[in-house]
Amino acid sequence: MELERKFCNNILEDKGKINKSDQNTISLPLKEALNSIIHKEKYTTYELSTRNVALDGGNFLATLITADIKGKTKDGAKEINIFIKNIIRGDFISYLSISDVYLRELFAHNELLKIYSKLQEEAAVPLEERFNTVKCYEESSSDFIILDNLENQGFTTVDRLEPVSLNFAEISVKQLAKFHALSFVLKKMMPEYFREKVKPLKMVMNYDDKDWKMLVRNFSYVSINNTEDDNIKKKLEDLIPITLKKLPEYYLNTSVECLCHGDYRSTNLMVKINNGEVTKLIAIDYQFMYCGNPLNDLMFYIFTATDQQFRERHLEYIKNLYHDTMTTFLKYFDIDVEDYYPRRDYERLYKERLDFGLMSSIWVLPLTLAPGEDAPDFSKTAPCNIQLKVHSNFKSRWNGIVNDYTKWGYL
Template identity: 40%
Template sequence: MSCFESCRSELNLHATHIDGNISPTVEKSIIRIVQKEGFLDYKVDIRDISTDGGNYLANLQEIEVKGKTKSGEKEIDLFIKNKLQTESCPIPIDEAYEREAFFYNELAEIYNELQEKANVPVEERLEIAKSYKESNSDATILENLAKKGYKTWSRFEPISQQFAEISIKELAKFHALSFALQRKRPEYFESKIKTIKHLMELSSEWENYLGDVCAATASFLENEGYEKGLKVKFFSKIIENYKLLVNPPDTLSTCLCHGDFRPNNIMILEENGEIKKVIPVDYQIINYGCPVTDLIYFVFMGSDKNLRRDHLEDFKDLYYETFENFLAHFNVRAKDVYSRERFEKEYRYRIDNGLCSFLMASPFLFGTDDDIPELNNGLSKVKINFKNPACKERIRGVVDDFIQWGYL
């Protein structure tokens, strides 16, 4: 008897049709969701999703459940992120899925309760994808936002000012909720948040990969007419910055950070060409750290030189103003927990994280269809090239900025 058959027998449910392959763990979760949603009989359709280079730790699926309840016909649409099955990934995948399950199954509910209790207007609350509380160390199970018209930004295109501003507001709310949680539930914060260290370490595998990225980037730029010796400058900057990123001093760690707040991890809802709403996703690399690292990471993962030149200072102002105003809902003064002066100081101290993060991620951000990196083969197999014209332009822009700012 299959898992679906045994579970349906126990719950007195009847599925008329099942298409596709899913893991036993996900099967059991779907059965529990079906029960909670009140289905009497139902049909399950499953479709594999191509990530097109947008996800490296998962196999993605859409699951559609249609059927009857006591109230009539009903449909629910699920998004399943199945854990990549490999022993060669340089990122601890089990821990990554456990962190995301913690966020969606536990922390998201606490954040929603905090916002409800503080009477934060619904339209101002942090947007969090609906979870069915079935995420676990093998899979993340959420509402399928694509069925509601949400999509992701193209990883090849620089972000727009509007997208940047809306996303930065959500990031500021995410950080502010961490500070609010610390004030409202200090014991929980101490035991559950401050203990979430950075997921990655500086292993020899990562150091070799960073060296390869630095060498490839320097070679490309020197052929473009940049000064010689960039490889040495890049490597010293990136190794130092990466160490600080994964193991920051206690004085820099103040709140829960997203860890991977890039455009491709933000779902977008548009109406008549205007962005109406965004929902951040992918909380697998959450960690207790320095909030400016999330902001810098987002800006350099998505923006081009022109957007940074015209609006970088505006983005900083927008972030802090949103942070300050959102904390006020919880009767917490921003200057008491994370002052503007501290924010500016840490921003200046950590700005070169933008260079480090961008160069590290460039093979993944801009990999073409025939050479998209696969982490299940380990970092040594990642192809590093800059055939994509968008990649070349963005690298020039980032490096030009850091030369102009005196970091290179």
């Protein structure tokens, strides 16, 4: 190990060039990880440049870095573009172990998603029909996740402050359905693995933590104070203790065992756009992955990404698209969806889980719609002490949710 480390250091000193600013940007372990990548990619000469990426409210548990490696191999010129999620330091989040969160994402990239790719390949799923993943480098650790920089491949994110388009929603819901469907494939093809590695995964939050309860209350009151109907405000205040009680129940109790993404929102979806249309989508950020009811992901997505107008026009279609996509996708694996997620059960559970959309959005939406310049920095301030500022469109988005749940008989 010492010889290998010395060899990598020699590559840096003798055959490579690093921008001076990089010395302060990356830690020694991360520098060694980049050295390892440079060695494996067989660079003979190279230049490494890194830069910090400004947080704009889309990420709360990491500092972000990009690294570009340009140089030559014996086969010619070569360039690698890398995106790094660096763990934040500090003891500000008492209800969440950040190291456990990173270990969970490491498990997703190093193990689970590779199995999913292999299962799709063995089933000869057409490339355009597969669940898409991003390359993760083996040098990733519990301190940092090293990925291909999708932006350099033409991917981008949509404006998280604006409701998504129908085109975006269609593709993102299809990908979500395929991700969930692969849990059923795994359960059938590798039952012991599913039982030992997937089923034990629980949501990483400590719901009994007082800071967690304070955060939910504080963020919920941002929504309540922006509610237009005074009669509804009282009902929403009464909803807070119910939310604190039922959220853990919704995460823990499920009649459908499925691996959930846990944070499926528009900021965690990278898209390639051509002529204004989304042509490919890759989900990222598997830090909150857990085994539970897949409808949690769908509800979380719908009520953080869409507005009332979208739901009036397309919610029924999106609901059907999700299950129809799962049905079709599972046929590649000779699996009948009725054996794992029958349509009748789906329709029933959908109605039962609608209130999860309200309970999650009441405290999540203020965080999701915090302006970039006012986005909270969890590495500096305890979440329960953060005073949220919301975007100007928050009020209309939130009251659209209130209006829907009033119309549906929940408020």
